Amino acid sequence: MNIPSSIITLLLGIGLTLVSLWYGQNHGLMPVAASEEAGHIDGLFNAMMTISVGLFIIVQGVIVYCAIKFRRKPGELGDGAAIEGNVPLEILWTAIPAAVVLWISIYSFEIYNEMGGFDPSADGMHAMHGMPAGKGSAMAATMDGIPQGSPMIAAMGVGASPANQGKAAAVNVNVLGLQYAWIFTYPEINITSGELHVPVGKEVQLNMNAQDVIHAVWIPQLRLKQDVIPGTPTQLRFTTNKVGTYPLRCAELCGGYHGSMVTQMIVHTPEEYDTWIASQQQSAQAQAEIVKQTIAMTPANLSTGSYLAPYAKEMGVKPEMVKHLHQDHSMGGSIASASR
Amino acid sequence: MTAELTIPTQTSSKDDVVVHHRTWKDYFTFSSDHKVIGIQYFVTGFIFYIIGGLLAEAIRTELATPDADLVDPSTYNSMFTMHGTIMIFLWIVPAGTGAFANYLLPLMIGARDMAFPKLNAVAFWIIPPTGLMLMASFFLGPAQSGWTSYPPLSLLTGKVGEGIWIMSLLLLGTSSILGGINFFTTILKMRIPSMSMMQMPLFCWAMLATSLLMIISTPVLAGALILLSFDLIAGTAFFNPAGGGEPVVYQHMFWFYSHPAVYIMVLPFFGVISEVIPVHCRKPIFGYGAIAYSSMVISFLGLIVWAHHMFTSGTPPWLRMFFMITTMVIAVPTGIKIFGWLATMWGGKITLNSPMLFAMGFISTFVIGGITGVMLAAVPFDIHVHDTYFVVAHLHYVLFGGSVFGIYTGIYHWFPKVTGRHINDTWGKIHFALTYIGFNVTFLPMHVLGLQGMPRRIAMYAPEFQGLNQIITYASYVLAISTVPFLVNAIYCAYKGEPAGNNPWNALTLDWQTTSPPEIENFEVLPVLTTGPYDYGEEEEEEKELTAV
Numbered sequence: 001m002n003i004p005s006s007i008i009t010l011l012l013g014i015g016l017t018l019v020s021l022w023y024g025q026n027h028g029l030m031p032v033a034a035s036e037e038a039g040h041i042d043g044l045f046n047a048m049m050t051i052s053v054g055l056f057i058i059v060q061g062v063i064v065y066c067a068i069k070f071r072r073k074p075g076e077l078g079d080g081a082a083i084e085g086n087v088p089l090e091i092l093w094t095a096i097p098a099a100v101v102l103w104i105s106i107y108s109f110e111i112y113n114e115m116g117g118f119d120p121s122a123d124g125m126h127a128m129h130g131m132p133a134g135k136g137s138a139m140a141a142t143m144d145g146i147p148q149g150s151p152m153i154a155a156m157g158v159g160a161s162p163a164n165q166g167k168a169a170a171v172n173v174n175v176l177g178l179q180y181a182w183i184f185t186y187p188e189i190n191i192t193s194g195e196l197h198v199p200v201g202k203e204v205q206l207n208m209n210a211q212d213v214i215h216a217v218w219i220p221q222l223r224l225k226q227d228v229i230p231g232t233p234t235q236l237r238f239t240t241n242k243v244g245t246y247p248l249r250c251a252e253l254c255g256g257y258h259g260s261m262v263t264q265m266i267v268h269t270p271e272e273y274d275t276w277i278a279s280q281q282q283s284a285q286a287q288a289e290i291v292k293q294t295i296a297m298t299p300a301n302l303s304t305g306s307y308l309a310p311y312a313k314e315m316g317v318k319p320e321m322v323k324h325l326h327q328d329h330s331m332g333g334s335i336a337s338a339s340r
Numbered sequence: 341m342t343a344e345l346t347i348p349t350q351t352s353s354k355d356d357v358v359v360h361h362r363t364w365k366d367y368f369t370f371s372s373d374h375k376v377i378g379i380q381y382f383v384t385g386f387i388f389y390i391i392g393g394l395l396a397e398a399i400r401t402e403l404a405t406p407d408a409d410l411v412d413p414s415t416y417n418s419m420f421t422m423h424g425t426i427m428i429f430l431w432i433v434p435a436g437t438g439a440f441a442n443y444l445l446p447l448m449i450g451a452r453d454m455a456f457p458k459l460n461a462v463a464f465w466i467i468p469p470t471g472l473m474l475m476a477s478f479f480l481g482p483a484q485s486g487w488t489s490y491p492p493l494s495l496l497t498g499k500v501g502e503g504i505w506i507m508s509l510l511l512l513g514t515s516s517i518l519g520g521i522n523f524f525t526t527i528l529k530m531r532i533p534s535m536s537m538m539q540m541p542l543f544c545w546a547m548l549a550t551s552l553l554m555i556i557s558t559p560v561l562a563g564a565l566i567l568l569s570f571d572l573i574a575g576t577a578f579f580n581p582a583g584g585g586e587p588v589v590y591q592h593m594f595w596f597y598s599h600p601a602v603y604i605m606v607l608p609f610f611g612v613i614s615e616v617i618p619v620h621c622r623k624p625i626f627g628y629g630a631i632a633y634s635s636m637v638i639s640f641l642g643l644i645v646w647a648h649h650m651f652t653s654g655t656p657p658w659l660r661m662f663f664m665i666t667t668m669v670i671a672v673p674t675g676i677k678i679f680g681w682l683a684t685m686w687g688g689k690i691t692l693n694s695p696m697l698f699a700m701g702f703i704s705t706f707v708i709g710g711i712t713g714v715m716l717a718a719v720p721f722d723i724h725v726h727d728t729y730f731v732v733a734h735l736h737y738v739l740f741g742g743s744v745f746g747i748y749t750g751i752y753h754w755f756p757k758v759t760g761r762h763i764n765d766t767w768g769k770i771h772f773a774l775t776y777i778g779f780n781v782t783f784l785p786m787h788v789l790g791l792q793g794m795p796r797r798i799a800m801y802a803p804e805f806q807g808l809n810q811i812i813t814y815a816s817y818v819l820a821i822s823t824v825p826f827l828v829n830a831i832y833c834a835y836k837g838e839p840a841g842n843n844p845w846n847a848l849t850l851d852w853q854t855t856s857p858p859e860i861e862n863f864e865v866l867p868v869l870t871t872g873p874y875d876y877g878e879e880e881e882e883e884k885e886l887t888a889v
């Protein structure tokens with residue numbers, strides 16, 4: 001029964017590696033991934049999880065081991081060994097973490113590129129000049145159906161994946177965030193909706209603007225999030241690969257009802273998507289009327305509550321929220337009017 | 341041979357030392373004694389901690405159910421705004437830099453007081469009225485935009501409270517800058533002549549790094565807040581997009597301070613842990629130089645990572661990548677410290693008393709905050725979890741698992757020094773167990789909530805998250821209750837505890853080489869350094885080690 005300590009260390013090392021690898025792959029902590037890129041991000045997370053579990057077990061293990069093994073027995077006197085350091089060991093535990101974080105950085109860099117993070121149209125460099133919708137008039141511009149950010153106009157955020165760069169997305173949606181709702185406008189097909197409908201497998205570009213305060217679009221199943229900033233256009237581009245209904249939440253504190261600023265992203269099959277478009281366009285005529293009147297009255301003078309009424313039901317907005325909007329809008333509206 | 345006290349001080353001949361005791365009245369005066377000020381800071385901070393903690397429990401009670409049914413949602417927003425602001429600016433910063441650094445620095449370097457005693461008193465006395473003013477704003481329409489106070493939301497909601505909030509932070513920032521200048525000068529200029537930089541206790545290195553951050557970064561916060569107050573009060577448009585301002589610039593300025601603030605809140609406790617572990621393990625600190633310099637490296641790197649809080653904001657790709665890499669690199673000096681502490685414990689003769697348990701708890705929980713910190717630095721992953729409960733979990737693992745555990749470590753360790761009495765160790769262990777369990781059950785599940793899709797700062801959430809949220813809420817009650825045994829124990833033992841003698845831990849740093857509690861000018865005769873701060877350990881072992889190398 002005399003197993004050499006080097007063998008025990010080796011076995012422990014193998015055990016640790018296996019446990020880390022297993023948990024890193026099977027933690028089940030992420031929601032469904034509804035795009036290929038989301039799967040890649042999960043891969044990055046799993047890799048970091050694997051390393052983390054290993055480090056976690058080592059640190060907690062050493063603490064517990066020390067507490068048991070090196071605990072002072074009752075009546076025991078004396079000190080521990082007078083070891084003041086060990087330079088090779090210190091170099092080792094500087095070099096290994098350095099190598100690990102370098103590797104994670106490179107891996108992240110790669111994934112960020114695949115996601116479209118380096119799309120030149122998403123670097124925001126020309127954003128300040130090229131915006132048709134000026135600061136504060138975002139609302140009016142959206143409602144006129146002018147595409148706010150055609151692919152040529154740079155807006156910060158996540159752009160096209162490398163294969164699609166330089167091309168226009170198949171579906172362009174203008175997104176307007178306001179306390180406490182999202183309005184999605186499809187300029188190409190003249191539809192306005194309180195929910196985001198997209199066809200599966202097609203590239204979608206969200207051109208985003210905020211009316212009042214900073215909001216953020218977060219679609220957990222796509223692992224995508226981008227702040228929506230008044231006066232600074234931002235964008236998200238993605239291609240879904242799973243039909244389904246997913247939450248689209250506001251993730252940046254925007255006021256009292258921030259928590260209920262939630263709507264849905266519905267990923268349709270191509271046929272379903274066409275049906276949805278058709279059904280929307282039937283009522284488009286009626287909708288356009290409402291919108292025209294709204295614009296004529298200028299949204300700044302109109303309470304958001306009544307302005308939103310047509311969408312409120314669709315978005316499942318609670319009545320007390322609309323009431324709340326009334327009060328808040330006097331301030332939100334002052335932003336819009338101040339810039340005129 | 342065991343390490344015995346080899347420093348000749350006058351304290352051994354007790355009779356000729358006239359120990360002046362402070363009376364309770366002294367603590368309500370504009371005293372310039374660094375020890376009085378240290379205690380003033382701590383008690384003030386702890387009172388605010390209780391207020392901030394009660395707010396946290398109110399937040400958790402609201403979150404027990406998915407609906408916003410306890411308070412009005414905007415009141416909820418004010419509650420976490422207050423909670424965050426109080427915890428950071430009125431508890432951790434005053435307790436870490438104010439209380440510990442003030443009390444310990446002069447003692448550790450053999451000085452009779454701080455470099456600027458009057459300034460020190462000014463820095464402290466700014467805090468109580470400012471704290472009260474901030475509390476008062478709760479009844480005047482409090483700020484609702486989080487402790488980050490991003491415009492334009494901060495310009496539109498709770499305007500009166502927002503004005504008071506800005507004013508309060510400017511004052512607290514001023515206090516912090518004054519403190520920083522004082523610590524920096526004291527460490528560099530007030531050491532006894534025989535103590536070189538490399539013979540300073542590691543707490544002094546940690547405070548040197550901290551004070552640099554306080555001096556360099558706090559003025560930038562002041563700048564941001566002054567401009568924000570112009571936007572708020574005078575209707576200018578530095579940050580207000582309605583007039584063409586840039587809200588993102590505010591975020592840069594805010595985080596230029598507030599990331600270093602994280603290190604202002606945790607570096608002092610890295611110092612505390614480096615002091616406590618060698619004493620209770622009876623071993624020299626492992627790698628003094630590495631731990632000392634890593635504080636300075638953390639402090640420098642801490643200044644160039646701020647935009648990792650803005651990966652989903654209006655931040656261009658190259659900036660996202662730059663800040664990802666700098667943030668990742670901070671893991672290296674932090675790892676050096678953690679491994680150094682573990683190696684110090686390894687092979688020691690560990691006394692598992694309350695200070696040591698809290699120190700081990702510190703490493704155990706802080707490492708989780710560190711790990712999630714590296715994860716958050718990875719831009720593609722952060723884009724998913726930014727502004728979610730994953731971040732709430734991370735920040736509490738750093739600020740509670742780090743700072744608060746560090747505070748308790750320090751309190752149990754230096755209690756005999758400050759009061760001359762022992763604090764009851766059994767109750768200390770009960771306190772530790774309740775805190776450790778309550779803390780982990782409260783905050784560990786929050787990681788899952790964030791990954792699954794629950795944003796932070798929300799009063800109402802999707803029903804699917806209710807199960808975990810209820811567990812968290814109950815655990816947070818345990819965490820709150822864990823404070824009670826500590827408070828009772830500490831107050832009781834301060835008056836009735838067993839007398840501890842001057843140096844119950846047989847520690848070697850100078851703070852232990854005077855009476856407990858220390859006399860008014862700290863040392864009857866200034867001590868002369870004859871041993872390093874951590875020269876513990878069996879000599880024979882050392883020789884063996886030397887021949888082995």
Ligand code: HEM
Nearest residue numbers: 393396420421424427428486487488739740796797798816
């Ligand atoms: C009793 C223990 C504590 C509990 C149960 C607790 C709970 C919480 C919760 C649930 C939130 C999230 C609020 C939200 O996003 O809606 C929060 C935020 C926060 N907490 Fe704590 N907390 C505790 C102690 C601390 C401590 C010791 C600190 C130390 C500095 C701290 C600092 C913060 C900060 C900075 C925020 C962010 C506030 C904001 O979003 O503006 N907390 N806390």
Ligand SMILES: [Cu+2]
Nearest residue numbers: 250252254258
């Ligand atoms: Cu929101």
Ligand SMILES: [Cu+2]
Nearest residue numbers: 599602646649
């Ligand atoms: Cu930071």
